[in-house]
Amino acid sequence: MINVLLITFLITLLYMSIANRLLTYLKVLAFQGVILFVVTFIQLHEINTLNLILILLETIVFKSVAVPLFMAHILKRNKITREAEPYVPYFVSLIITTLIVVTTILLSGTIKDPNLDKIFFVVALSTIFFGLYIIASRRKIITHVMGYLVIENGVFVLSLAVGNEMPMLVNLGVMLDIFASVLILGIFLNKIGDVFKNIDVEELSNLKDY
Amino acid sequence: MIMTILYLLGALSIGAGLFINRNKLVNYILTSLFIVLQWGFTIYAYFHLNITEAEYFTFDSLGVLLLLVLSTISIPAIFHSHRYIDLHNEPAKSQSIYFSALIILIAAIGLAYLANHIAVMWIFAEITTLAASALIYHHRNKLALEGTWKYVFICAVSVAFIFIGILFLSLSLGKASSDSLSFQYMISRATTLNQFWLKLAFLFIFTGFTVKAGLVPMFTAGVDAKDKAPGPIAALLSSVLMNMGVVGIFRTYKIIANTPIQYWANLVIGISAVLSIFVATVYMIKVKNIKRMFAYSSIEHMGLVMLAISVGGIGYYAAILHIVLHAFVKSSLFFQYNQIYRVYQDKNIYHIGNYFKYNPTGAIVILLGFISATAMPPSGLFVSEFLIFRALFEGHQIFLLIAVLLLLTIIIWAFAKNILKVLFTPLTNFDESNVPIIKPWESYSQYALIILSIYLGLTPPDFFVQLIKESVMFLS
Numbered sequence: 092m093i094n095v096l097l098i099t100f101l102i103t104l105l106y107m108s109i110a111n112r113l114l115t116y117l118k119v120l121a122f123q124g125v126i127l128f129v130v131t132f133i134q135l136h137e138i139n140t141l142n143l144i145l146i147l148l149e150t151i152v153f154k155s156v157a158v159p160l161f162m163a164h165i166l167k168r169n170k171i172t173r174e175a176e177p178y179v180p181y182f183v184s185l186i187i188t189t190l191i192v193v194t195t196i197l198l199s200g201t202i203k204d205p206n207l208d209k210i211f212f213v214v215a216l217s218t219i220f221f222g223l224y225i226i227a228s229r230r231k232i233i234t235h236v237m238g239y240l241v242i243e244n245g246v247f248v249l250s251l252a253v254g255n256e257m258p259m260l261v262n263l264g265v266m267l268d269i270f271a272s273v274l275i276l277g278i279f280l281n282k283i284g285d286v287f288k289n290i291d292v293e294e295l296s297n298l299k300d301y
Numbered sequence: 302m303i304m305t306i307l308y309l310l311g312a313l314s315i316g317a318g319l320f321i322n323r324n325k326l327v328n329y330i331l332t333s334l335f336i337v338l339q340w341g342f343t344i345y346a347y348f349h350l351n352i353t354e355a356e357y358f359t360f361d362s363l364g365v366l367l368l369l370v371l372s373t374i375s376i377p378a379i380f381h382s383h384r385y386i387d388l389h390n391e392p393a394k395s396q397s398i399y400f401s402a403l404i405i406l407i408a409a410i411g412l413a414y415l416a417n418h419i420a421v422m423w424i425f426a427e428i429t430t431l432a433a434s435a436l437i438y439h440h441r442n443k444l445a446l447e448g449t450w451k452y453v454f455i456c457a458v459s460v461a462f463i464f465i466g467i468l469f470l471s472l473s474l475g476k477a478s479s480d481s482l483s484f485q486y487m488i489s490r491a492t493t494l495n496q497f498w499l500k501l502a503f504l505f506i507f508t509g510f511t512v513k514a515g516l517v518p519m520f521t522a523g524v525d526a527k528d529k530a531p532g533p534i535a536a537l538l539s540s541v542l543m544n545m546g547v548v549g550i551f552r553t554y555k556i557i558a559n560t561p562i563q564y565w566a567n568l569v570i571g572i573s574a575v576l577s578i579f580v581a582t583v584y585m586i587k588v589k590n591i592k593r594m595f596a597y598s599s600i601e602h603m604g605l606v607m608l609a610i611s612v613g614g615i616g617y618y619a620a621i622l623h624i625v626l627h628a629f630v631k632s633s634l635f636f637q638y639n640q641i642y643r644v645y646q647d648k649n650i651y652h653i654g655n656y657f658k659y660n661p662t663g664a665i666v667i668l669l670g671f672i673s674a675t676a677m678p679p680s681g682l683f684v685s686e687f688l689i690f691r692a693l694f695e696g697h698q699i700f701l702l703i704a705v706l707l708l709l710t711i712i713i714w715a716f717a718k719n720i721l722k723v724l725f726t727p728l729t730n731f732d733e734s735n736v737p738i739i740k741p742w743e744s745y746s747q748y749a750l751i752i753l754s755i756y757l758g759l760t761p762p763d764f765f766v767q768l769i770k771e772s773v774m775f776l777s
Contacts, residue, residue, distance in 0.1 A: 202497060206475055219465065226458075235454065242461055249468050257471055257482075263420055267464055270427055271457040274434070283450055295447045298525045299590075 124155025211252035218245030312408035362771035377746035448529030455522035466506030473498035514546025536635035540628035571611035577604030616692030681758020
């Protein structure tokens, strides 16, 4: 069951790499939150109940409801155009994403560690690199933030792999989620929308050496 | 009585007090109270070496040494912050945010030095990001927002990277519990760690901490941050906060140093170090913004520190000595920068000149700071850089040594060209009537810091040498 869910998670990445509209990105992020909710529920069976409820709440309330809704609100309020406007064609994005996944699978083949479920490793690492790719290849600041949220999801998957032995690490991952999202989204994306009219990365190039 | 918890609570309550307070006198009292608290804690830590408190904080030599540096720099930082705020005449709300974020920043850096558990250190690194971003955004204008946004975003990515590194570290332990992620435990178990995971962990943790330490690949955000942050804050960012990044890398490196992959780790650190020095050289040649010039000089120094760690031998000792001395020198340059800005109302080198005429006391600080930052004798940094070169020589890295020396020569040339212009070249069509008279006593703290760096470099007292030696004890 976990394998099916994690592979679905990988497929969402491929879908995201060719998505055109920003709202689609948000829907994919919300869907990833739901997948993580179910995976957490099945995977962390040795953890104490109260802690589990906390983590589940974070995935479902925070990752799949609050953050996407808030981002949609920002999109509407700042009148950001609906397209993602990547620097590269979608076809190239799809190929690069596939390459990322294949590379991590090959890398995981070299690991000889009985303690680790390899599928967690593959999904987590390809999600992290895919997030970095999204940040590098999209034009808008808000897509950078989405790329960062994808990285956070990848980190969360990785922390689930060791979650039963070290529940503390999963909690820290949750803390990272909330901390970074509140800092980035709450304070700055709000402000940046007010100050910079069209939220493009090109706008952020006034700090120079001379 | 657990002093660490008391310190944490004390700093938090002073920070909260400063946040709600709007009265000037109370503000002075609270910040002075924090200095007393900071020094009380530091002295307590010094007399309780190698004792663990509150489970996650150990007063080890490296932590205590850097805590001493932090406490020393925090006094002029708070003093210059008061001068800065008084002269800028800002709304009361932004003043209180400034001071409370300053206190939280200093306390978080101090506790990150002392943390003996990598996850705890990570938490305090996050808190420094939060506090620093509030301070960088102090002026609330478009450029400050840009600098802050870049800093926050890159720091968020770096914090995620460090966390991934921590997860890999836990995988390298195999079956383990939460307590086993303490540095001490991992060093004792170093030989049994899974090397593949350890390599991945080191890569991610190293990359993550390069934002704070100011190294290739993630140095850019730090430079923008130092450019936009108020002078006293830039001084903290380019001295004690950079030291925090180095501590994070150094403590992780200590684990690796006892395993067969040490050579590989040295290679990673060495590549990053040489690239950092190279990048610093390239930017130093073309930079025209005096604040960014100081920031790039910091990148060069951090590159040298990493180079020293990667060659080993006497390099470990030199690296720790270098970060201490560099912190004093660079912070004094940034403290002095604010007075330059008050004279010229500009930070572009084209619009600054003949500083000796307008503020001789401050000009001597800039001159001494320049001599120290380029490691010319008799500055203290000369000693540490000499030791670094000796380590390179003893490590049979002659070509590397020659390349680095060449790059450093270019840096000295570029630095000197700019600084001598600032100090001596008269400006055409500069209106002198508005130049404020700056009292010499505003520069005394910078003199103290520079003299301290010379003293510690040339004739280091026994306890200082002892602390450095203990910090690098388990490295061969």
